[in-house]
Amino acid sequence: MKLTKEQLDQFHTEGWLLLPELFTAEEVDLLRREAIAIYEQQRPEVWREKSGAPRTAFAAHKYNEAFRLLGAHPRMIEPVEQVFGEKVYLHQYKINAKSAFTGEVWQWHQDYGTWKRDDGMPEPRAMNISIFLDEVMPINGPLMLVPRSHNAGDLKASHDLETTSYPLWTLDEETVSRLVKEGGIVAPTGKAGSMLMFHGNLVHGSAGNITPYPRKIVYLTLNAVSNYIRKPTRAEFIAHQDFAPIEPVDDDALIRLARAQRQAA
Numbered sequence: 001m002k003l004t005k006e007q008l009d010q011f012h013t014e015g016w017l018l019l020p021e022l023f024t025a026e027e028v029d030l031l032r033r034e035a036i037a038i039y040e041q042q043r044p045e046v047w048r049e050k051s052g053a054p055r056t057a058f059a060a061h062k063y064n065e066a067f068r069l070l071g072a073h074p075r076m077i078e079p080v081e082q083v084f085g086e087k088v089y090l091h092q093y094k095i096n097a098k099s100a101f102t103g104e105v106w107q108w109h110q111d112y113g114t115w116k117r118d119d120g121m122p123e124p125r126a127m128n129i130s131i132f133l134d135e136v137m138p139i140n141g142p143l144m145l146v147p148r149s150h151n152a153g154d155l156k157a158s159h160d161l162e163t164t165s166y167p168l169w170t171l172d173e174e175t176v177s178r179l180v181k182e183g184g185i186v187a188p189t190g191k192a193g194s195m196l197m198f199h200g201n202l203v204h205g206s207a208g209n210i211t212p213y214p215r216k217i218v219y220l221t222l223n224a225v226s227n228y229i230r231k232p233t234r235a236e237f238i239a240h241q242d243f244a245p246i247e248p249v250d251d252d253a254l255i256r257l258a259r260a261q262r263q264a265a
């Protein structure tokens with residue numbers, strides 16, 4: 001799947017691009033069911049909020065067939081290869097839960113800040129690409145982005161080890177206020193199956209979810225192969241060290257798995 005010139009222009013100018021309902025209801029139903037089953041497992045890859053509700057599940061492509069297929073899906077991989085002009089490998093894979101009533105905040109940050117400081121990634125040539133597993137609404141803790149902030153470069157950040165269960169290099173209020181004055185804030189919303197791409201330096205965060213509507217989003221961090229990480233400090237399931245380029249699966253791979261599961265049931 002190739003992005004159009006208009007889509008590429010929007011990505012480069014604004015730092016983000018939303019492709020509504022790129023995955024079908026059948027594909028997303030499969031992924032949502034599997035995500036819920038993963039959150040029920042007790043395993044080191046599943047991190048919880050202080051309340052005990054799931055916060056994120058790392059590396060699901062290594063222990064779940066549906067997420068293995070999604071992690072190599074051409075609708076996710078090809079647009080990123082197109083932007084970077086080279087093959088990509090999987091740097092990080094997470095399924096963020098933002099559970100109904102209990103989902104906690106993600107503080108304002110740039111992802112590249114963490115990839116550089118914690119993983120030794122040379123350049124911001126990695127990108128987060130996400131698939132909504134539930135409908136993302138203005139009220140259930142959507143991801144908020146500061147358009148054009150990707151042009152601000154790598155900003156000064158502090159290591160927050162306390163606010164949530166997930167350590168993050170976060171930005172101060174003065175920096176966020178300055179960038180928001182220039183670019184505003186957008187919160188892309190859409191039906192389950194929509195795909196959001198955003199630049200590694202784009203400032204973003206999200207508020208808590210106090211609604212009855214869960215907001216699960218899968219994030220793949222795809223890194224240009226030449227930009228492999230040089231100084232990993234985090235566990236392998238958080239920052240992968242297999243730098244082999246992703247070989248995309250067939251476009252109908254998820255549908256075939258969903259149908260095979262139905263037949264076997």
Ligand SMILES: O=C(O)CCC(=O)C(=O)O
Binds near residue numbers: 106141
């Ligand atoms: O899921 C969210 O709301 C935010 C996730 C995020 O910012 C991240 O994983 O870096």
